[in-house]
Amino acid sequence: MTKQSMYFTMIWHALLRRRSRMLIALLAVAIGATVLSGLVTIYYDVPRQMGREFRSYGANLLLLPTGEQQVLAENEISSIANLLPSDKLIGIAPYLYDHMKVNEQPLLVAGTHFQTVKKVSPYWQIRGVWPDENSEDVVLGAEVAERLQIEPGQLVTLASNDSEKKVKVAGIVRTGGKEENFVFLDLSLLQQMLHKEGMISVAQASITANETELTEWTHTIEQQVPGVAPRLVKQVTQSEQTVLGKLQALVYLVTIVVLLLTLICVATTMMAVVTERRKEIGLKKALGAENRSIILEFLGEGLALGTLGGLMGTILGFFFAQAVSVNVFGRGISFQPLIVLLALVVSVSVTGLACLIPVKIATDVEPAIVLRGE
Template identity: 45%
Template sequence: MNKKRRMFIRMIAASLVRRRSRMVVALLAIIVGATILAGLGMIYYDVPRQMSAQFRSYGANIIFMPSEGTFISDDAIRSAISVIPSSELEGYTPYRYENTSIHNIPVTLAGIDFTSVQKTSPYWHIEGEYPSSDGEVLLGAKVALSLGVKTGDKISALNSFEVTDNMDVSTVPEYEMYEDPATGDVYCDHQLDLTVTGIVETGGSEEEYAYISLNDIEYLTLVKRGYDIVEVSVASTSDNLSQYVTKINSDGQLSAKLIKRVTASETEVLTKLQSLVFIVTAVVLILTMICVATTMTAVIAERRREIGLRKALGADNSSIVGEFMSEGIVLGGIGGILGAVLGYVFAQLVSINVFGSGITFRPLLIPITIVVSVIVTGAACLIPIRNAVNVDPALVLKGE
């Protein structure tokens, strides 16, 4: 490095270090701008993921149905689910429906896994608790009303069917079995005693079912079979969802469908929200530029005498612009680095408070923030510097 360049760096460093009380003001303006830019940038890019997760609270967005009037097997579910990236899969719940009667009122029983249904249907409002073991039932509000039962009551589900050869009746009490003397066929009035642990309210068709465990429904029917339907909740964009559905359907083991109403409104809300964040980011960026420009104007204005002196010592305008711009660029760079770090913290706080979960760190936003910060500071410095180099040395250096 030649002596001239060394002196250049020495002057810039001296100005930044020894005038730090002045520079801190400018640096703060830049840091605040960079923080907001980086923070909103991260939020802007993370909104689809965050909102997608939020939308999952409104229920499943893909549904699996049997493809050829049969039932859905565990293998078919596994195969279909493998198409969806595990990072996007919120959960899935297979449903097995059976028509039974409870206290002589026909009720459709749904066999489900109570842990997974909490992920795919987080909007269910439960009065009481989810069943935690076999022998417990969650009643839809309408079913509970028609049965006249409440949480803690005991009910009996009755399933009447003809016993076939493939049924294992070893667990069925003898008194539940009877033979039709005319035909010789054996029938069973299989009964399952259940305790009501909770009542589900959704305002929708979910209230018309009684939910028991998959083990219980198998016990009650004495038939082991697949599922009638599988609800799947995926946190992804509507484009991705369509791709997954197409791929699953091409496999042919089951039929996958998008729940259009949810995905369409999700896309619409996302677009609006992203536009809003984009506009806010743009406005903040403009305000930051004005703020940095004002600060830099003040910082440079108080150095008019120094600029006049440098001119009197033989500095040409380009070297003065170069020196002062370099200071601005270094400040912009430092402010950008600090702003990127603080922006991540800012975005994290916003995300936790608004969406209730952390933000995804996007490394690319760090260099972008630094570059934008340098450009904004450089641009903000340019006008005051160009004005300052036009100062008349005789005026600023006069004796008084």
């Protein structure tokens, strides 16, 4: 039998002889690794998940005309969309605002692309249906519908300075905001009636990104599209950063506490093991064993616990993070091999650190005193 195989056999039998104590230490390491792996996975995935959640609150970037201009060219929005990463851009909803008469009453109207609005502002609640793309149907804000006493399916008359058109009300929208005082219709229809083809007043963009990334993109847009003034929606972006910061701080705190508790549990267990084995240690020293071999033996036991507990914990941690993500965000997470490696390294490091005090106690054992039974 080689020295290495004998060393591993000795560690294995030492662990088996004290199954109950070692099982407690193993569970402590496994639980610590589970929490560590799960929380780090959540920490890694929270910005992406929270970004998606905040996108349901509407746009986080406005695209306005610069200087004294009142309108933007619609093709400039396409240029801006090409500057933004496609995997992070939810959508850009253009709007053209003006006044028109609706059933002889002067009201605010807004032309837009309804299918894009559904992506950018998913919090809009529609009673009825969304109009199809390029449809002449309109959507009334809840306040307007109540004032005109109009229900979905009824007809209303839109009148500009030189044109008039009867259109059907497809739905009534509630947003809890100023949108309830507007009449919404297809952008191309409003442009045609107002003779403002290719013109828009503003565009609202929804992008899955943090405030730093958004700020960088606003500078890029300002430099490459001179006629557009991008502005962050501060309420949304700052709220997102605040919530993310607090969640990530909580993850740090819980992880540190769990690792400290794991370290204490493993250290206490190994100290109890050393106390039980004082005679064995004394006998080994009396037979010529060096402190180095005693240290390697106890460190080997601790690192074996760390490796096994770390492997168990990283597997359980992924399922823990998956359960949290599904229940909180309604979406799954992807497996991250680097997080598994990190959790395993930290588990082994913590158990190795926890063994330092017990190992010091083991090396201080005096053979003569122990073997006399003192």
